[in-house]
Amino acid sequence: xxxxxxxxxxxxxxxxxxxxxxxxxxxxxxxxxxxxxxxxxxxxxxxxxxxxxxxxxxxxxxxxxxxxxxxxxxxxxxxxxxxxxxxxxxxxxxxxxxxxxxxxxxxxxxxxxxxxxxxxxxxxxxxxxxxxxxxxxxxxxxxxxxxxxxxxxxxxxxxxxxxxxxxxxxxxxxxxxxxxxxxxxxxxxxxxxxxxxxxxx
Numbered sequence: 001x002x003x004x005x006x007x008x009x010x011x012x013x014x015x016x017x018x019x020x021x022x023x024x025x026x027x028x029x030x031x032x033x034x035x036x037x038x039x040x041x042x043x044x045x046x047x048x049x050x051x052x053x054x055x056x057x058x059x060x061x062x063x064x065x066x067x068x069x070x071x072x073x074x075x076x077x078x079x080x081x082x083x084x085x086x087x088x089x090x091x092x093x094x095x096x097x098x099x100x101x102x103x104x105x106x107x108x109x110x111x112x113x114x115x116x117x118x119x120x121x122x123x124x125x126x127x128x129x130x131x132x133x134x135x136x137x138x139x140x141x142x143x144x145x146x147x148x149x150x151x152x153x154x155x156x157x158x159x160x161x162x163x164x165x166x167x168x169x170x171x172x173x174x175x176x177x178x179x180x181x182x183x184x185x186x187x188x189x190x191x192x193x194x195x196x197x198x199x200x201x
Contacts, residue, residue, distance in 0.1 A: 036105045036140045036147075040090065043188040053193060055092030055099055087124040088135075094193060095201060098133035100125070101192075105140040111169040112139055114162050122159050125152040134200055138182075138192060139175065148179035149195040 037057070047053040066079035088102040102125070104116050128135040135152035150170075158170045180195045 036103050036138070037089075039189040040103055040138065043190045043192070044090070044092075046188040047193065053092060053094040053099070055090055055094065057090055058087070088121055094134070094196060097200065098128070098131075099135075099196070100128045100133055101136045101138060103138045103140075105142050107142050108169075109141060109143055109172065111171050112141075112175060113169045114159060115168065117155075117159070122156065126156055129153060129156075134196060136192075136195075138190065139179065141172070145184065147182045147184060147190055148175055149182055149192055150175065150179040151199070154178045 041057060044053070044055045044057075047055065066077070068076045068078050070076060088100055090103065091098070091100040093099065102117070102121060104112070106112050106116070125135040129152050137150045137152065137155055139148045139150055140146070141148075158174070162168050180198070182190055182192055182195060185191055
């Protein structure tokens with residue numbers, strides 16, 4: 001199935017949260033091989049069930065333009081378009097504050113490529129920050145099983161550096177000093193609310 005952006009450009013999935021699975025051999029918890037998206041969905045369900053936060057993955061609006069019916073009981077989507085450019089992966093509310101974040105994963109052990117972001121996502125995060133919301137990125141280094149909380153304000157700095165002709169990635173050493181390591185746990189899987197508490201409350 002071909003999915004296209006509003007400008008007609010074909011959508012090519014990046015090495016994103018839904019695309020790269022964690023190596024099961026390094027996972028010491030019960031649900032082995034889960035994607036970053038699955039871990040975050042499970043975390044958000046845990047928060048919701050306990051009344052701690054209401055945060056969900058945003059649906060991506062898609063317009064279907066071609067459908068084949070190989071038999072009466074089945075339909076196959078052959079072509080579809082994103083109705084609009086997506087912003088970030090998750091949003092919701094926590095302790096009266098709007099929360100909005102993106103989830104990304106990389107197999108690099110030395111840096112996080114900024115090409116994993118679209119400009120409209122960075123613009124969106126800047127606007128959330130300007131309105132007093134809480135915006136950030138959850139970054140997982142898949143091969144080392146490290147998960148970081150990178151505040152949007154720091155991502156904006158690295159993005160501006162790239163636009164000024166600087167490096168097109170964030171060095172792992174930079175992430176280790178400007179982001180917050182989130183220790184993986186069983187319940188919740190990725191306890192990112194603890195970082196929000198530390199930074200905003």
